Amino acid sequence: MQAHSPNIVPTPADWRIDGAGRARLRDDLPPAMTGSHIDTQPTGGKFDGDYGGSAGLEVLSTLAEANVQTIAPFEVAVWTNQEGSRFAPVMMSSGVFAGAFTLEHTLAQCDRDGVSVRDALAEIGYADEHREPHAVGAYFEAHIEQGPLLEAHDKVIGVVQAALGQRWYDVTVHGMDAHARPTPMALRRDALLVAADPLQAVHRIALVHAPHGRGTVGRLGVHPTSRNVIAGRVKFSVDLRTADDLPLTEMDRALHAACAQAASKWSNTAAKGVSSSANNPIAIDIKQVVYFPPQPFAAQWVAEVRQSAKRLGVSSMDVINGAGDDAVYLARVAPAAMIFAPCKDGISHNEIEDAHTDHPESGCNVPPQVMPNAASNAGSIRA
């Protein structure tokens, strides 16, 4: 790590917390920023999100203990509601910071119980001190990989090239709720049975676009949901991702085709029955609710992360991240890069999520060392 002329020696007294839930040191100079999100999933683990903020605090602490001073401030951002478990949209506070949506719009969003972001922040005492977004010299985000590749390849650092593009959908299958007992099988318009086709298609579509293709149905609701009533309506989520925009467009087309095929197949099956009710075809509505184009990270900074790992003597490999981390929004307003730490058994969004913390040069100990190296060499922290 290069020596820099004195600028800040951070202490906890310098910390600031603003209305979008960011903790930072000071903001009188365009800072290098690091951080990640503080929220998690309903059954999430302790590393997804918090690790990146903790890594940033570790950097600050190490700089302070070693009395290393930088000209540009080194700022830690702790973003809220990145996962979107409680409020939509996801990546909420980084999105406000990067201008993807306005603060007013965001504060007005409500959870399922009708509680607004504004009220939820006020309740925990974080609503008062909003600051306007400011220029960022560079953004680094340390994050556990949430996947199995680093562990499988016995690498300590993942050098993230880009974030996957993603499309989210709400799909609704409209069938006909009817009594499970007398309604002959051939006459049924069973929305759940019909939905099984696109469920499987989402998986197949992702496999076609290996290795970066992802397809997931994480939510599915049945109406009216009674044991002996054929499902009249099924609504489910679809999450499609891949590394380039063209294949993502192909996946989108394939989803529409699979739903059209399922609707046609089961409408025709029902139409072979004797009842006039079968004349009402099965309909499948597809509504796209989120679209993030694939986001490459800043080439020079990605290279610096790779070189820093090399200089530190730790192994690394290039990886692709899915979309959905705050770095994706930050990459719209600043040169950005991500540093992955290995994740035990590749498991995340699960309470048993774990990281490799035992060895000083493995897993999550390294990104805090890589970060100032990369930042100083890339020039964001100017001597």
Next chain:
Amino acid sequence: MQAHSPNIVPTPADWRIDGAGRARLRDDLPPAMTGSHIDTQPTGGKFDGDYGGSAGLEVLSTLAEANVQTIAPFEVAVWTNQEGSRFAPVMMSSGVFAGAFTLEHTLAQCDRDGVSVRDALAEIGYADEHREPHAVGAYFEAHIEQGPLLEAHDKVIGVVQAALGQRWYDVTVHGMDAHARPTPMALRRDALLVAADPLQAVHRIALVHAPHGRGTVGRLGVHPTSRNVIAGRVKFSVDLRTADDLPLTEMDRALHAACAQAASKWSNTAAKGVSSSANNPIAIDIKQVVYFPPQPFAAQWVAEVRQSAKRLGVSSMDVINGAGDDAVYLARVAPAAMIFAPCKDGISHNEIEDAHTDHPESGCNVPPQVMPNAASNAGSIRA
């Protein structure tokens, strides 16, 4: 209709309502009983259940207006919680009446909000006046068909031969919840994707046992239910029915085989991945929660219903009913028969459920005429 010596001329003042929700006239002689249930499904229509009680009241009213008197009382039973939408088990009050379960056990059952049957009956003023079950000379139940066959064959009366046997199950697929973005497709243990296989198998199993085979998944819940979390656990209901016990046993075996095959297939698929997490196989638990053997109705009474329709000059056809009507329990303690009226477009358990009420000799006008004919000829109402 034969003339009978005077016994009762029913008036509303003679009505009694007891603690299990039955409305009846008097009980000093073993009566012929008719009736059906008063409850419905969350999105049920206005005929399923109430039609049978109304038909019974129509019989009583007609007997009274015509000053026809019978020796044995003619009793109308209005059963509660036949559908099981709020409380388990289904066919609750007819089950108590037939001794399938005790009154104490039944009154202690609670809905999802923890409200007991006892408290729910007390709240609507029906808890005080329980009467012990009594001997029944015969039981007739008029019901809309809840299916399309009578309408399709242009018949006015369905002569019900038997009720389908049924098995209900709770099936749980245990996968692994994980992040939808980084987790490679090949390593996933996606409980919802796995569940799509048995969902489709249930349909196929029913088709194999045509025409009486039925297979339905009406409820399905996903855990943890977030757009970007792979489903770790999926729980769904299965409802299998057919007319004879041997095929029902075969359907049961086929369900178990389909679940075992899905678990094996997807466990093996995941095991081809690079992560040690794939060593945990996918498990599918199947718990049978309800079993009703197929229930034939009383041969002599079924024949009398058919003959009565013929004497009245209305068309009829023999049909099979699914299990699940109160007549199934009553058939355990009395000779029982069911009379079906046509159902518009075969649709039931749906708010648009409708019946053919316009023509005096079609649809639901006829069973009230058939019933006393059949009852008197079969000797239950003795001259």
